[in-house]
Amino acid sequence: MVKTTAAERALVGPETSTRSITTADAKREFSMAAPRGRAMRWFSSIVLVVIGIVFLLPLVWLVLASLDASASLSVKWPEAPSFNNFLTVLTPETSLIPLTNSFILSAGCAVVTVLAAILAAYPLSRYSMRINKPFLYGVLFGTCLPITAMMVPVYALFVAFNLIDNMVGTILFLAATSLPMAIWMMKNFMDSVPISLEEAAWTDGASAMRTLRAIVVPLMRPGIAVVFIFVFIQTWGNFFIPFVLLLSPEKLPAAVSIFSFFGQYGSVAYGQLAAFSLLYSVPVLALYVLVTRLGGGSFALAGAVKG
Amino acid sequence: MTTTAPTALGAPTAPGAGRPAQRKRRPGRTLLRSAPLLPAIVLLAVFLLGPVVSSLYGSLTDSSLSGASASNAEFVGLDNYTSLFSDPDFPKSVLLTLVFLVASALIGQNALGLGLAVLMQSSHKPVRVIVSTIVVTAWVLPEIVASFAAYAFFNDGGTLNTMLTGLGIPGVNWLYVFPMLCVILANIWRGTAFSMLVYTAALNDVPPEITEAAEVDGARGWQRFTLVTVPMIRRSISTNLMLTTLQTLSVFALIFVMTGGGPGTDSTTLPLLAYQEAFRFGELGFGTAIATILLLVGAVFGVLYIRALKPEVD
Structure with a gap:
């Protein structure tokens, strides 16, 4: 057992102190030993606080500028804090239509992705077929494709199919890009649903699709919600894909219209830009909090097989 | 995100349901069973392949x-x-992309992410919760919003120069003078949370008995970390190095908003060069x-x- 005195720790730090071995009150001291020593604790906390402040500064600008009628690009306390910037951008043309478009794109993409992923995950999780391995490798490989790099050929392909400025086409492409990760996640969630419940249903004559709908899907609802929210957040934040594939102003999602807003008024109306940015960010921040809450939900599934 | 956790539950990965099919393999049945794969295959084939x-x-x-x-x-x-x-722009762009990858992903995000994860383990709980919330917020924000925030921070009239002036140091127009440094730091700011989360999970899986045993054997803090902890999380490190590299390879909006690839082509990484060649110059x-x-x-x-x-x- 290792013992260092408080003075030693304070003087030379927990890492370099010389240690003597004692048996007395060793248990209590052990938990206080070097890596979690008190000085180490303070050192870590102080370093973390400094890093935290540096990371916070750009975010503080967003919040303060959004409340400031005469915002600049620097962090400064608003002289007369007000929500006027929010009221100014909360018009249909500036933010409401783009936010609706963002919602249509993200929800559409998430629905398509989740449906395709559930269907695909079922045979991958439940049967050992010859196609499983190549398919899973392909999916894993798909998660690695740099989508940004693909946008030039994708644009050419969309021109050839006459899909440019088409919401459905964009939704399907967005779904295809998020599908590899979604299938991978969904299969892992489905693997943790115990198969014994399904076996009982199969014995009673239920078809595979019926079992999937009536037993597996209800049991993995938290997992499905996690995948849905995950895809939704990703699509909501995506800038480059709609930027390249959509053209008409009335179809553009917030990510793109916020960028053109920046180009048109950005050099003067920083406060409005920040307010619009915050309005656009709040939904994903809320969903992220929700998904971390749901994260543990899948572990409760193991209990379903008992009782 | 690496979501491999559910397999660790000890659930059946290759459940018994496949067995009857192996006994008498009928092509019709396999076809029927793989039918649900079809929508996914069609989507992936048309839009990715x-x-x-x-x-x-x-x-x-x-x-x-x-x-x-x-x-x-x-x-x-x-x-x-x-x-x-x-074309002289291309080798330059390759070089800039490499610099961007190495500095912001391989070194920046991974080292800072690992550092944060280690510090979090030995810090006070409120500090840990607040700081990780801040770091994760920068990562969860939509990329265009994060890009604006970083743009404002480094701009000539931005927060960084205001602070430097407050300290009596004359600021420079960072986005013009050091465009690569700005986008690298911005990408570290935005992406470190991912590495931090991966490494936090990995460090939590290292059994405390092992580091404690090393400590009893006389290994000092730094030795314990490099000789015991790092080898134990080796797999997470290699996976994370690859994932952050791939994510950084496709960074577009951040550079597009902050510098537009400029001044000139001084921060034009390959994704921006491809975009400019294809859409601006046709x-x-x-x-x-x-x-x-x-x-x-x-x-x-x-x-x-x-x-x-x-x-x-x-």
């Missing part, structure tokens, strides 16, 4: 957005690639050649990544 294949082919044609070659592109062989390599074939090269780089990393994750599939 399609562009990849057409990228390989398109890079061998002289197609452009307007003019005669817009409607009937001609096969030009490797012309796009030869002109690509003779050189679709040229842009496609760059895209193909990026896809090949991504493919190499993809293969390495798959090899690392092979046990998960088998």
Whole structure:
């Protein structure tokens, strides 16, 4: 057992102190030993606080500028804090239509992705077929494709199919890009649903699709919600894909219209830009909090097989 | 995100349901059973495989957005690639991309992410909760919003220069004088949370008995970390290095908003170069050649990544 005195720790730090071995009150001291020593604790906390402040500064600008009628690009306390910037951008043309478009794109993409992923995950999780391995490798490989790099050929392909400025086409492409990760996640969630419940249903004559709908899907609802929210957040934040594939102003999602807003008024109306940015960010921040809450939900599934 | 946690629950990965099919393999049944894969296969084939294949082919044609070659592109062989390599912008862009990858992903995000994860383990709980919330917020924010925030921070009249002036140090126009440094720091700011989360999870899996045993054997703090902890989380490190590299390879909006690739081409990484060539100058074939090269780089990393994750599939 290792013992260092408080003075030693304070003087030379927990890492370099010389240690003597004692048996007395060793248990209590052990938990206080070097890596979690008190000085180490303070050192870590102080370093973390400094890093935290540096990371916070750009975010503080967003919040303060959004409340400031005469915002600049620097962090400064608003002289007369007000929500006027929010009221100014909360018009249909500036933010409401783009936010609706963002919602249509993200929800559409998430629905398509989740449906395709559930269907695909079922045979991958439940049967050992010859196609499983190549398919899973392909999916894993798909998660690695740099989508940004693909946008030039994708644009050419969309021109050839006459899909440019088409919401459905964009939704399907967005779904295809998020599908590899979604299938991978969904299969892992489905693997943790115990198969014994399904076996009982199969014995009673239920078809595979019926079992999937009536037993597996209800049991993995938290997992499905996690995948849905995950895809939704990703699509909501995506800038480059709609930027390249959509053209008409009335179809553009917030990510793109916020960028053109920046180009048109950005050099003067920083406060409005920040307010619009915050309005656009709040939904994903809320969903992220929700998904971390749901994260543990899948572990409760193991209990379903008992009782 | 690596979501391999559910398999660790000890759930059946290859459940018994497959057994009857193996006993008497009927092609009809296998076909019926793999039918639910169809929607996913169609989507992936049309929208992911399609562009990849057409990228390989398109890079061998002289197609452009307007003019005669817009409607009937001609096969030009490797012309796009030869002109690509003779164009001075291309080698410069490759170099900038490498600098961006190494500095912001391999070194910045991974080292800072690991550092944060280690510090979090030995810090006070409120500090840990608040700081990790801040770091994760920068990561969860939509990329365009994060880009604006970083732009405002580094701008001539931005927060950084205000603070430096407050300290009596004359600021410079960071986005013009040091464009690469700005986008690298911005990408570290935005992406570190991912590495931090991965490494926090990995460190939590290291049994405390092992580090304690090393401590009893006389290993000092730094030795314990490099000789015990790092080898124990080796797999997480290699996976994370690859994932952050791939994510950084496709960073576009951040650089596009902050510097637009400029001044001149001083921060034009390959994704921006492909975009500019294809959409601003209408050189679709040229842009496609760059895209193909990026896809090949991504493919190499993809293969390495798959090899690392092979046990998960088998």
